[in-house]
Amino acid sequence: MDLNSQTVLDIQVIQCNEVKGSTHMELEGLKRGLLKLKAERLNIKSLITDRHVMVKKFMKGEEEIIHNFDVWHVAKGVSRKLEGLAKKKGAEAIKPWIKSVSTHLYWAASTSANDGEMKLAKWQSLTRHIRNIHTHPSEKYPECRHGPLEDNQRNWMEEGSRPYKLLCSVVTSPFLMKDIEKLSPFHQTYGLEVYHNIVNHFAPKSTHFFFESMLARLYLAGLHYNENSRKPRDTTSDGRVRWQLCYPKAKKGLEAVVKPISTGPSFGYVDLLIHNLVQRRKDLPSYQVASEALSSYLSVPAPTTSGFVPVDKACLIERHKSRFSKTTNSNDV
Ligand SMILES: [Zn+2]
Structure with a gap:
């Protein structure tokens, strides 16, 4: 996210089986994000992250970027x-x-x-x-x-x-x-919190999504955020900014704060998506052709279950049944 313009610049989804382990996912996401932004010829002057050990080590090698901690x-x-x-x-x-x-x-x-x-x-x-x-x-x-x-x-x-x-x-x-010494002089994490709330809306943590759905949902969250992050503040009829009272979870609901009320969200990106969808349908005559075109620029990792050793389900059912009958028998005795 670019903090100055409050814009999500790139989104990366890393599946845990693409890297050595779940602790490597954050660094891999950062590496891919930086590569993509650099390929777009974006001049990255500074980067603010948390104090992830592997990220710290990696950023020492990126000398042209000032690395700060949030x-x-x-x-x-x-x-x-x-x-x-x-x-x-x-x-x-x-x-x-x-x-x-x-x-x-x-x-x-x-x-x-x-x-x-x-x-x-x-x-x-x-x-x-x-x-x-x-x-x-x-x-x-x-x-x-x-x-x-x-x-x-x-x-x-x-x-x-x-x-x-x-x-x-x-x-x-x-x-x-x-x-x-490396703390960021900016602490505009509010925008990031808002973005995470939108992500939770489009991709609730309680539901499992496969790679492509997850990526699509995160893109939607990014589009929604970028369209609405700089909305003008809502005002009263005499031009005064309207404020909303709230009790943030970060303060354990014990402390009240106020935040300006923004004008309602807009969904212009939906029209754009529909337009692109219709165009895509015209350009690609069948689902198979569309699917092949997608795989040419999106590499989907194998499902996380692909690394599991195959099991004999019937055998497992038998084992479960026999264990259950043993328990029943012991109770009978
Ligand atoms: Zn003092």
């Missing part, structure tokens, strides 16, 4: 870990800080442009700020920018205390620190 994924991971620690005995003092830690991460990433060292310095200042110390041994970020604090009754932590040590074990974990 802050939302990182903040979610940090918050989850802190929530887990806050449940430990004697570590309850972590809880009031969880939201601030997450907000600080977003702030450090979004206010430092591409200056990785600045992102890291701002992030590290947290370990002093929570002890009510607002100057830091860093040339990049020597002092907190919040100014004098009016409310000095916060739950400041003490150095060496159990909650402080536990909180620092997450905040300063080497694995996390290594990635802070």
Whole structure:
């Protein structure tokens, strides 16, 4: 997805038997997507992903593309870990800080442009700020920018205390620190969330779809999103933007937020699809010819069951029956 234009640029469906295992699917999807976009002569300057280990390694080789990590994924991971620690005995003092830690991460990433060292310095200042110390041994970020604090009754932590040590074990974990410098200065994940909701509508997770149907449904989701992602906001008769109150699942339904109401969706892409379908019917006289034409540019992987060892169904039925009769017999006895 191009975040600037809110447009889905490419969709790849990877079936698990096309790669070594399910953990390789994400990387394979990315590789194919990049190849396709490059073939379209698209100049990719930066790419935002989650912190998938294989993706990180692969992107080191793509030197011309700036690789950033999505802050939302990182903040979610940090918050989850802190929530887990806050449940430990004697570590309850972590809880009031969880939201601030997450907000600080977003702030450090979004206010430092591409200056990785600045992102890291701002992030590290947290370990002093929570002890009510607002100057830091860093040339990049020597002092907190919040100014004098009016409310000095916060739950400041003490150095060496159990909650402080536990909180620092997450905040300063080497694995996390290594990635802070590469946090994306943008966090427009809202568009991606909307797209995923549309995907869930066209391809519900509760239903199994074969490769071609899945691909077609994802293309539909992409077409619907691209047509509707930049809809003008709905306004009242006197021109004021209308807002909708909602309780996001991400905030566990505990916190209300507002979002602007968009004008209703349009379905212009359906007319285009029908037009193309009629044209295709005219060009390709039979289903067989159409099917052959499709296979020339779409390679469909073998079904996931194709790697299974053939079984004798009759034999399995007999085995099932005999096991059942044994149980019955033992009950009789
Ligand atoms: Zn501070």
